[in-house]
Every structure is written in structure tokens, then in C-alpha cells.
Amino acid sequence: TTFLLFFQSLRRLRPEPEGPAGASPRHVIADMYAASVSGLPRLSALRSGARRLATGHGELDVAQTQTAAPGKYRTMEDLPGPSLATTAYWLFAKGYAEKTHVLQMEHKKIYGPMWRSKFGSFNVVNVASAELISKVIRQEGQYPLRTDLPHWKEYLDLRGRAYGIHVSTGAEWYRLRSALNPKMLKLKEVSAYAPVIHQVVGDLLQRLEVLRLRSKDRTTVSNLTELFYRFGFEGISTILFETRLGCLQEEIPKDTLRFIAATNDMLSLSNSVLFFPQWTRGILPFWKDFVKAWDDLYDVAETLINKKMEEIDSKLSRGKQVEGMYLTYLLSSGKLTKEEIYISITELLLGGVDTTSNTLSWTLYHLAQDMDVQEQLHNEVTSVCPGQQLPNIEDLKRMPYMKAIIKEILRLYPVVPGNGRLVTEKEVILDNYWFPEKTQFHLCHFAASHDESEFPDAERFIPERWLRGTPTQSQHHPYSSIPFGVGVRACVGKRVAELEMYFLLSRLVQRYKVKPGEAMTTIEPKTRTLLIPGNPINLKFIPRV
Numbered sequence: 001t002t003f004l005l006f007f008q009s010l011r012r013l014r015p016e017p018e019g020p021a022g023a024s025p026r027h028v029i030a031d032m033y034a035a036s037v038s039g040l041p042r043l044s045a046l047r048s049g050a051r052r053l054a055t056g057h058g059e060l061d062v063a064q065t066q067t068a069a070p071g072k073y074r075t076m077e078d079l080p081g082p083s084l085a086t087t088a089y090w091l092f093a094k095g096y097a098e099k100t101h102v103l104q105m106e107h108k109k110i111y112g113p114m115w116r117s118k119f120g121s122f123n124v125v126n127v128a129s130a131e132l133i134s135k136v137i138r139q140e141g142q143y144p145l146r147t148d149l150p151h152w153k154e155y156l157d158l159r160g161r162a163y164g165i166h167v168s169t170g171a172e173w174y175r176l177r178s179a180l181n182p183k184m185l186k187l188k189e190v191s192a193y194a195p196v197i198h199q200v201v202g203d204l205l206q207r208l209e210v211l212r213l214r215s216k217d218r219t220t221v222s223n224l225t226e227l228f229y230r231f232g233f234e235g236i237s238t239i240l241f242e243t244r245l246g247c248l249q250e251e252i253p254k255d256t257l258r259f260i261a262a263t264n265d266m267l268s269l270s271n272s273v274l275f276f277p278q279w280t281r282g283i284l285p286f287w288k289d290f291v292k293a294w295d296d297l298y299d300v301a302e303t304l305i306n307k308k309m310e311e312i313d314s315k316l317s318r319g320k321q322v323e324g325m326y327l328t329y330l331l332s333s334g335k336l337t338k339e340e341i342y343i344s345i346t347e348l349l350l351g352g353v354d355t356t357s358n359t360l361s362w363t364l365y366h367l368a369q370d371m372d373v374q375e376q377l378h379n380e381v382t383s384v385c386p387g388q389q390l391p392n393i394e395d396l397k398r399m400p401y402m403k404a405i406i407k408e409i410l411r412l413y414p415v416v417p418g419n420g421r422l423v424t425e426k427e428v429i430l431d432n433y434w435f436p437e438k439t440q441f442h443l444c445h446f447a448a449s450h451d452e453s454e455f456p457d458a459e460r461f462i463p464e465r466w467l468r469g470t471p472t473q474s475q476h477h478p479y480s481s482i483p484f485g486v487g488v489r490a491c492v493g494k495r496v497a498e499l500e501m502y503f504l505l506s507r508l509v510q511r512y513k514v515k516p517g518e519a520m521t522t523i524e525p526k527t528r529t530l531l532i533p534g535n536p537i538n539l540k541f542i543p544r545v
């Protein structure tokens with residue numbers, strides 16, 4: 001993958017054949033959330049709506065090189081920053097390919113909080129302070145884009161499928177997003193999912209107990225992220241498809257295994273598909289496998305959705321009231337076509353698995369190392385919900401320390417360490433700089449949330465920073481740690497993710513003391529587009545009774 005990153009960027013330097021008028025060039029960008037749907041670190045290929053202009057000095061990208069800034073402003077050309085060769089040196093010679101989150105901080109030290117990364121004729125503007133990030137987001141307009149996903153679009157076109165929120169743009173994206181937001185973003189609406197989340201948490205706890213007792217010392221659970229991945233998959237599927245898939249069973253059902261494999265394959269093949277030119281598709285397996293993975297994904301998702309639809313129709317035809325969760329809402333709201341529902345549910349699933357599972361892994365990793373924090377959390381949870389009483393939404397309101405722990409974990413390990421923004425509607429002004437519309441911004445969330453001036457002792461895990469009225473309460477900029485993003489394009493699954501994490505964490509600490517596994521050393525994060533643990537996390541779970 002490391003080499004892929006490099007070669008892909010070199011490939012971008014070759015002029016592309018001129019397409020029909022308005023054909024979009026491919027571009028490169030590092031470490032952005034849109035790339036996260038590929039599941040791998042990469043300099044992702046972009047297509048922008050910008051037109052190319054052939055000049056005596058080679059092709060220039062009109063939108064990216066236009067310098068018609070009002071006189072008093074400086075332009076992209078005036079920004080400091082590394083060339084492609086320098087970036088390649090950092091990534092490969094200095095070994096930052098899997099530590100692009102740290103690279104954000106290194107570059108910030110050298111160039112200041114705003115710098116330009118050059119990839120041939122394509123520029124990315126990196127912003128790495130809370131203030132600058134807030135300024136970009138405040139100017140993002142009605143229809144902000146992260147980047148686009150040409151390979152997803154190509155698949156959907158190939159099969160004549162509808163676009164979802166990742167591929168559609170402008171007013172069309174907004175229409176889809178507006179249909180998805182209710183029942184996902186409001187705490188009151190999301191509370192309806194509490195009973196099924198509790199069921200899934202119950203299954204996770206049972207599975208954990210089995211694994212623990214099966215281990216040599218009858219306490220250690222190895223590779224927690226894998227277990228939490230299964231939890232994430234089951235949790236979000238239960239809400240989206242309103243059915244249990246059996247991810248936490250000893251024997252995972254065949255169709256569920258196919259679903260999981262298709263999800264992983266589609267994401268991991270994304271890179272190869274983007275990297276190799278179209279003419280290789282007859283020779284190399286990537287595109288064929290990518291299409292097969294999408295087909296499998298659709299096949300399972302469609303079957304599950306159609307089954308639900310039949311149930312609803314049958315109930316309605318018998319004059320019965322229809323009650324359900326997210327899928328029922330989408331099917332009965334009439335806001336989306338059936339095809340749009342297939343893709344939207346699939347996209348929500350893709351967004352909702354790795355994100356929660358990685359955050360949970362980091363949380364337990366830190367709790368295991370910090371017994372004081374763990375005991376304080378245990379005291380809080382058991383004072384609100386004694387014994388093994390199930391917490392409800394009201395109970396969660398009385399668990400500020402648990403929320404502070406998750407906030408602190410997401411500050412230290414923002415799952416999306418760098419996000420992208422393409423402001424499509426207008427130019428952007430940042431301090432005394434002017435950027436034309438369609439400039440690609442890279443929001444360096446990791447650098448902002450590790451900024452010592454915002455969070456003193458930034459590398460330390462101090463949940464108390466997030467508690468009002470404590471001496472350590474942090475006085476940070478509101479955009480210094482925004483792990484779910486902010487604004488119209490922010491994470492649609494935030495509420496569900498929080499509920500899953502709070503329920504799991506509270507019930508886990510009711511039952512177990514968590515300690516580091518034998519020989520467990522410090523675990524550093526690595527960037528696989530998402531920020532993930534660099535090594536397996538193995539912990540001991542010691543029953544509390």
C-alpha cells in the first residue's frame with residue numbers, strides 16, 4: 001500500500017488524455033475521509049469539475065491556478081509547502097506512510113498552520129489549527145463535498161444504480177441527506193433503538209465471556225478490535241435492516257460472512273481499482289473483484305430490504321399499523337426511491353462499523369492502563385445503575401464522566417484524522433489568503449486536537465478536561481476537537497455511534513475490571529486512512545464479583 005501511494009501520485013503527473021469539453025481531470029490528495037471508504041491509506045484520486053487549460057507550459061487546472069484574487073489578498077502560490085518529491089521523501093524514506101497523522105504535526109511545525117502540498121499541477125491546502133478549520137467550515141456553503149469517488153460512480157453507472165450521498169453532489173446530495181437525517185440525528189428519535197442496541201451489547205458480553213474463559217489464563221481476550229468490529233457490524237445492521245445477522249454467534253451464518261467479506265473486499269479493492277489504468281482491467285483481477293464485491297453487497301442488502309418491504313406491505317394490506325426502526329421509516333416516508341434506499345442503507349453500514357469499533361478499542365486500551373479513571377467510571381456507572389441494571393437514555397445523562405472519556409479518546413484518536421473539503425459554490429478567504437472555488441482543503445483534525453495551546457499536556461489521556469468545573473477543564477476552541485465533523489456534511493451516525501459506545505462501555509465496566517494483557521506494550525496508532533491501533537490490543541477481563 002505504501003508503494004501504491006507513491007506510484008499513484010506519480011501516475012497523476014502524467015498528462016491525461018483530453019476528454020470531451022468539461023471532462024474532469026484526476027487529482028491526488030492525501031489522507032482524507034472520502035478515502036476512508038476505501039479502508040486503506042492512499043493519495044486518493046479525485047475528479048474535480050475544473051476544466052483543463054492547455055498552455056505553452058503544459059496543462060493547467062483553471063480552478064486551481066486562477067489567481068484573480070482581489071488585490072489585497074495572497075494566493076495559493078504564496079503558501080509554503082512540500083513538493084511531491086518532498087512528500088514522497090517524508091512518506092517513504094522517513095517512514096510516515098502509515099503515520100500521516102504525525103506528518104500533519106511535523107509539517108505544521110515546519111510550515112505553520114496552513115501550507116500547500118503539491119501533487120503535480122494539483123494543490124491541496126492543508127489547514128491545521130482550530131481557527132482555520134472553523135473558517136473553512138463556516139464558508140463551506142450549502143452543498144460541501146469531501147472529494148468524489150469516481151470508482152463508486154463507475155460501478156453504479158455500470159449497473160444502472162442510483163447514487164447515494166457519497167456520489168451525488170449539490171442539491172441532489174442535500175435531498176438524500178435530508179431524507180436520512182431524521183431518525184438518525186435526533187437523540188429523541190435515536191432512543192427508539194436503545195432496546196436493540198442493548199440486545200446486541202448483551203450478545204457482545206456473552207461472546208466476550210466465552211472468549212475469555214477459552215483463553216489459557218481464562219481472563220485474556222485477544223485482538224479486541226476484531227471483536228468490536230463484529231459488534232459494530234451487528235449493531236448498525238440491526239438498526240438499518242431491522243434484523244439480526246448473527247455476527248456475534250460462534251458460527252456466523254453463511255450470508256452474513258458473505259456480507260462482511262463483500263464489505264471488506266469492496267473497501268480494500270478501492271485502491272487498486274483507482275491505481276491501475278482502465279486498460280489493465282482485462283488482465284488484472286481488481287476491477288472484476290471490485291464489481292463482484294459491490295454485487296455481493298447489493299445482493300445481501302437488497303434481499304434484506306425486500307424482505308422487510310414485503311412484511312410492511314403485508315401488514316398494511318391487513319390494515320395493521322406499521323412499526324419499526326430505520327428501514328421502516330425510510331420505506332414508509334416516501335422520500336427515497338427503492339434504489340436510493342438500497343445504496344443509502346449500504347453507505348450507512350459502511351460508515352458505521354470501523355469507526356465505533358476502533359474508538360471502543362482505544363477506550364478499553366486506555367482504561368486498562370489507568371485504573372484511577374476506570375474506578376471513577378465504575379463508580380459513576382454503578383451509582384446510577386447499581387449491579388447490572390441496564391442503563392437507559394435518562395441514566396446516560398447522569399454519566400458525564402463516561403462521556404468525557406469518549407470525548408478524550410476521540411480527541412487523542414480521531415478516527416478520521418484528516419478530512420477533505422471542496423467548497424463548490426464560492427471562493428474561500430482564510431486570513432489574508434484567497435482561494436478559488438473548488439480548492440481542495442485538507443482539514444488536519446489530528447494536528448488540531450493534539451495542539452498544546454488548545455489542550456495542555458496534549459498527549460496525555462485526561463478525561464477531566466471535558467468536565468465542567470474541574471481545575472483541569474479545558475478552555476479550547478470549539479473546533480479543536482470535532483471528531484464527527486461539524487455542519488451540514490457532518491457524520492450522520494453520531495447519535496447512534498454514541499449510544500452504542502455508551503451502552504457497551506457502561507455494561508462492560510459493571511461486570512469487569514480491565515487490565516493490560518501479558519506482554520502488552522505501548523500501542524501506537526497508525527493511519528489506514530482511519531486511525532487504527534498499530535498492533536492487536538489484548539486485555540484481561542476480571543469479573544468484578
Ligand code: HEM
Pocket residue numbers: 033146165166177236347348349351352353355356359410414415416419483484485486488489490491492493494496497
Ligand atoms: C465513533 C464513531 C464515528 C465517528 C468518529 C465518525 C466520524 C465521521 C466523520 C468525521 C465524518 C465526515 C464528516 C464531514 O465530512 O464533516 C463522517 C461521515 C459519515 N458518517 Fe460517521 N462517524 C462515526 C460513526 C458513524 C456511524 C455509526 C454511522 C452510521 C450510522 C456513520 C455514517 C456516516 C456517513 C454515512 C457519513 C457521510 C455523511 C455525508 O457525507 O453526508 N458514522 N463520520
